[in-house]
Amino acid sequence: MSALLEVRNVSRHFGGLKAIAECDFSVTEGHAHGIIGPNGAGKTTLFNLITGIYKPTAGEIVFAGERLDGLRPSRIALKGIGRTFQNIRLFKQLTVLENVRIAYDSQLRYSPLEALLTLPRMGRNEAESIAKSSALLEAFGLGALSDSLAGDLPYGLQRKLEIARAIALKPRLLLLDEPAAGLNSGETAALTEFLRWVRTEYKVTLLLIEHHMHLVMGLCDRITVLDFGQKIAEGTPEEIRGNKRVIEAYLGAEEE
Amino acid sequence: MGKVMDFLKKLGENRVILPVLLVVGFILTLAISQFAPLEQGLQSVLRELHLNTYVIALVGINVILCASLNLVNGYMGEFSVGHAGFMSLGAYASSIVTVKLLPDMPDALFFFPVIVGGVVAALAGFLLALLSFKTRGDYLAIITLAFLMIVKSALENIPYVGGPRGMLGIPKLTTLAWAFFWAVVTIWVLRNLLYSKFGRAIAAIREDEIAANSMGVRVREAKILAFSVSAFFAGVAGALFAHLLVFATPATFGIFTSTEILVMVYLGGIGSLAGSIIGAVVYTLLSNWLLPLGTWRMVIMPLILVLLMLFRPKGIMGFRELPWFLPKREARRKDS
Ligand SMILES: Nc1ncnc2c1ncn2[C@@H]1O[C@H](COP(=O)(O)OP(=O)(O)OP(=O)(O)O)[C@@H](O)[C@H]1O
Ligand SMILES: [Mg+2]
Numbered sequence: 001m002s003a004l005l006e007v008r009n010v011s012r013h014f015g016g017l018k019a020i021a022e023c024d025f026s027v028t029e030g031h032a033h034g035i036i037g038p039n040g041a042g043k044t045t046l047f048n049l050i051t052g053i054y055k056p057t058a059g060e061i062v063f064a065g066e067r068l069d070g071l072r073p074s075r076i077a078l079k080g081i082g083r084t085f086q087n088i089r090l091f092k093q094l095t096v097l098e099n100v101r102i103a104y105d106s107q108l109r110y111s112p113l114e115a116l117l118t119l120p121r122m123g124r125n126e127a128e129s130i131a132k133s134s135a136l137l138e139a140f141g142l143g144a145l146s147d148s149l150a151g152d153l154p155y156g157l158q159r160k161l162e163i164a165r166a167i168a169l170k171p172r173l174l175l176l177d178e179p180a181a182g183l184n185s186g187e188t189a190a191l192t193e194f195l196r197w198v199r200t201e202y203k204v205t206l207l208l209i210e211h212h213m214h215l216v217m218g219l220c221d222r223i224t225v226l227d228f229g230q231k232i233a234e235g236t237p238e239e240i241r242g243n244k245r246v247i248e249a250y251l252g253a254e255e256e
Numbered sequence: 257m258g259k260v261m262d263f264l265k266k267l268g269e270n271r272v273i274l275p276v277l278l279v280v281g282f283i284l285t286l287a288i289s290q291f292a293p294l295e296q297g298l299q300s301v302l303r304e305l306h307l308n309t310y311v312i313a314l315v316g317i318n319v320i321l322c323a324s325l326n327l328v329n330g331y332m333g334e335f336s337v338g339h340a341g342f343m344s345l346g347a348y349a350s351s352i353v354t355v356k357l358l359p360d361m362p363d364a365l366f367f368f369p370v371i372v373g374g375v376v377a378a379l380a381g382f383l384l385a386l387l388s389f390k391t392r393g394d395y396l397a398i399i400t401l402a403f404l405m406i407v408k409s410a411l412e413n414i415p416y417v418g419g420p421r422g423m424l425g426i427p428k429l430t431t432l433a434w435a436f437f438w439a440v441v442t443i444w445v446l447r448n449l450l451y452s453k454f455g456r457a458i459a460a461i462r463e464d465e466i467a468a469n470s471m472g473v474r475v476r477e478a479k480i481l482a483f484s485v486s487a488f489f490a491g492v493a494g495a496l497f498a499h500l501l502v503f504a505t506p507a508t509f510g511i512f513t514s515t516e517i518l519v520m521v522y523l524g525g526i527g528s529l530a531g532s533i534i535g536a537v538v539y540t541l542l543s544n545w546l547l548p549l550g551t552w553r554m555v556i557m558p559l560i561l562v563l564l565m566l567f568r569p570k571g572i573m574g575f576r577e578l579p580w581f582l583p584k585r586e587a588r589r590k591d592s
Contacts (some may be wrong), residue, residue, distance in 0.1 A: 051470055073469035083470055091463035093575065094456075102460045105453035106472035112481050115452035116445050118583070122452060127585055129453070169472055 004029040004173055004205050005050070010059030010069075012042075012049055012229075019045040021229040022059070027173070027222075032199060032206040034216040036240075037226035038249060043209045044086055046226070047175050050207075051083050052076040064172065078106055082166030083175040086209075088158050092151030096142055096161055099150050100133040103168035133168060139201070140164040155182060160194075167202050174198075176208040180215050188212050192219055217241065225249065271587070274580045281436055289431035306545060309432060313500055315540045316435030317493045320442045322520040322539075323532035324489035327446060329518070330526030331455070332482050333462030334392070337514045338384070338400030339490050341407040344509035345380055346373030346491025347498035348411060351423045354499065366429045366499070370438065373495030374488040380407075381487025385480040392465075404514060411506040422505030423498070430500040438496060442489045443529055443581070449485060450529075451583045458482050512554065516543070519561045522571050529581045531573030 003026040012020040020042045027033045035043050048054045050061055052073040061068045068076050077083075082103075091099050108125040115122050137143045142161060145153065150161060159179060166174055179195070180188045192215050199206055210216045216223060217237040225233040225240060227249040233240060240246055267273070288294045288309075295309065302308050325339045350373035354361060361368070384403060388396055412420045449455050457478035460468035469475055498504040516539070524535020546553050564571065579587050 053466060053470070073466075074472050074474055077470055077472035085467070085470075089464050089467035091460055091467065093463060094459055098456060098459070101453075102456045102468070102473060103471040105456060108453050110453075112449075112454060112477075115454050116448050116485070118448040118452075123585065126452070126583075130585065165471060 002029055003027065004064060005207070006060075006062040007046070007050070008060045008062065010046075010049060010056045010061060012045055012054055013057045018229050020049065020056075023226070023229070023231055025224045025231055025234060027205060027207050029172075029205055031221040032195070032208065032219050034220035034223040034237075035207065035209045035226060036211070036213075036216055036223060036246075037232075041226040042229040043226055044177055045229075047083060047177055047209065050076075050175065051081060077169060077171075080170070080172040081175065082169045082171030082173070082204075084159070084162040084166055084177055084179065086177040086181065088155075088162055090150040090158055090162060090165070092149065094150060095147050096150055096153070097130075097133055097137065097146040099161060099165050100136055100168045101129050103165045104129050104133050104136075106169060136164055136168055156187060159183075163198065167198065167204070170202075171204055174204045174206050176206065176210075178209055178211065180210055180212045183212075185214070188215055191215065195219055268579045269587070271580075271584065278440055282433065282440075285432040285436040289433040307541070310500065311540065311544045313430055313432055313435040313496075314544075315537055316432070316439040317430075317496050317500070318517075318520060318536035318540045319439040319533050320489050320493040320496070321517045322524060322536040323442055323446055323529060324486045324493070325517050326521050326524075326526060326528070326532045327449075327458070327482055327486045329521055330528070331450060331462065332458045332479075334388070335394075335397040336384075336400040336486075337397055337511070337518065338403045339486075339517045340509040340511070340513035341400075341404040342377040342380060342487040342490035343494030343497065343513065344407050344411065344504075344506070345377040346370075346494030347504040347509065348417055348423065348494075349373045349376035349491070350495030351426045351498050351504055352417065354427055354429065355423060355425060363427075363429055366434060369499075370434075370492055370495040374491040377491025377494065378484045378488035381483040381485075381490075382480060384487070385476075385483035388479050388483065389476055401511075404511060408506045408510060418505075420506060422503060422508070424503050426498050426502045426504065428499060428502050430496045435496060435500075438492055442492070443533070445485070446489075447529060447581055447583065449481070451586055454478055454481050515558055515561065519557055519564070522561060522564045522569070525571030525573030525576070527575040528571075528573035528577050530578035531571055531576075534572055 005027040007023055007025050010020055010023045011018065023046065035046065037043055045054065049056050052068065052071055056069050063079060063081065066079065091102065108129055110122040110125050134143065134146060137146055140160060142157065142164060150158065153161060180191050183191060195206065196219065198204065220237060223235065223237060223240045224231055225246050232245050232249060233243045288298055299309060321339060321343065328334050328336045350369035353369035353372050384400065387399055391399060411417060417423055457468065457473045460473050461475055461478060465475060520535040520539045521532065523539055524533065525531025543553065543557060546556060
């Protein structure tokens, strides 16, 4: 299998701080790929670089053979990269269904003029968007909550909705930033199963940041470890578990 | 009480009443505009209520202004104070057509200068949208204020449109029928836009621009559309207003006019078409009845805005909609 995403020698500086330094790794299509590392290692920054929220100071990011760096975030999303956020960013005052529809909208084909005059093609597209988005919510077990405001959902369901919304984009690559944050161990186990299901059901490659080692080790085919913006190790879960530098990085982080 | 609520709910869900009201309203306003005895009859009824047909036409114009500003300030969550600037461009552009270019135009073609006014304003709205890519919130509000002042001083310095004295001798072409027609067109087009992928994009930008971007929302396209459509209808309203007042001066369209539209929006309710109509109707009538207070009106009206912001920042309808204004597919979904 080939590399779906390649991060080539990417750096990102914030003033004097090297949040990401000459980072180099690739994600194989079909894999679940984990990113771990202590707090402040640069994991979220890496996601923001891939999705275009930040521009790299140096280096290239290639997705399915195309350069991403320099593109606007919406263009990158439309190329097939969905994401969730570490501090959930739902459209809180909109309904659960609207949240999903907004992501699904990228697949609708009608022009502003057709919308302003409500021409037939627009009506057909809209009906399709309601049906498909509702079906997606059903599949995610959120169907009964379609008309609730996203901000009113309990925390765990908000995380789930954020994943549903990202899936509505029909992405090839799904970036998850700490999907298990704030969950207890039972919920984390359920999430692991759920992510397995998402992965096969929607045929999506996963790249996920996570601190819960159970989840990462159980789910991922490959793991990249970051520390102070640099890649310090990469390998299968077994290789990472026994890696001395990784253990040091984590112990070092804990002593702080 | 339960029965009353049930009845109101049924009324709200009825999809026949609104079209019937619209047809009846249009026929009535057209008849009144065509037959002088009817108009005199109406005037005498209105006089009893301390109103006149001028105020009723103004209600229509204010519905257009309020709903179109709501698109940017309510649905998109920006704070534009430049709406009177777009109005002014529409007023002047349409008056140039009716006074200078086509003075012999038949009255029935009045829609044409109005559209010209709308298009000129929309072009300015497009330019403002480009500035909104980089700036949001307070800074964008200041830019819209600057825009308002630029338009005013530009018009004051162009002799062709009369300088500070403005354009005089504008024909009185705005009838009740035209005001009603354009108000309906505005609400209809805005409804179509709001319940489309572009409307959802506008709401997503309000909620969280970064998340919207990451969900593939074409943020720039949505902003251009919101600003241009909003400005278009402000221009339409300006054109109607100039042909109701029969003159247009740079001072007619100042910060006070913008403030009045803001009061209507925040009174009726942000993010609501029904709210825009309520806000425009209540404000226009109230403002007319308070006319005898003279200058005090200029104090009371902005004071209402302050009180609203403090005690009910979302207005009467705030993000709620009368089911009449939902497209059928959305209303049907909510039933099932
Ligand atoms: N916009 C920014 N401006 C300045 N510094 C930033 C910015 N974003 C991130 N940083 C810094 O970059 C470093 C990496 O932050 P990042 O959020 O990527 O860490 P992380 O690995 O996701 O940490 P955590 O596990 O706590 O989420 C931190 O020192 C952070 O303060
Ligand atoms: Mg992080």
